[in-house]
Amino acid sequence: QQQVKQSPQSLIVQKGGISIINCAYENTAFDYFPWYQQFPGKGPALLIAIRPDVSEKKEGRFTISFNKSAKQFSLHIMDSQPGDSATYFCAAGDSGGYQKVTFGIGTKLQVIP
């Protein structure tokens, strides 16, 4: 059972455009929703995270939108740059689960000049 569904699996965006990645979850116990960025051959790095008590969180060019009733959340990358080309993973965790998170399948983003 895929607890966190992520789409699209690949995305091509022109430089300066907006990249949007969507995730949906099923387990209502999840209360922590991080996004990770991974470059080839490297471990994932925490990009931004949100909790269900807010509907949006922005850090620089990265924004998470969260819809608790729909059990969906998304990552928006504004003014996408070639350096943003990487694989992005959404994840969901349960605070009672000792920081354990479940990952989405990943989205390979390519930003073309």
Added chain:
Amino acid sequence: GAVVSQHPSRVICKSGTSVKIECRSLDFQATTMFWYRQFPKQSLMLMATSNEGSKATYEQGVEKDKFLINHASLTLSTLTVTSAHPEDSSFYICSAGQTSGSEQYFGPGTRLLVL
């Protein structure tokens, strides 16, 4: 802050041998560390949760006797792949969480190739 290291970064071994991978939290104490496995172009799959001073909790389908985990201190966890086979070749990644808070910080990963 919140740096996690792994050693080695890559290892090649012969089939049937054992390989140990270390995961260290460099600037914080981690009561819980996690071990993941990632196949090419796939997501991270949690293998086990490692708790300092106690036995690891393995995910369904992960062989405890094959993937030995030891969490001897608040800054070090090790994963030993015993009697490695070519199908164990993968990218192994650890993560650690601070005692308070939900964030996990990931190591750079270890590429294992079993010949």
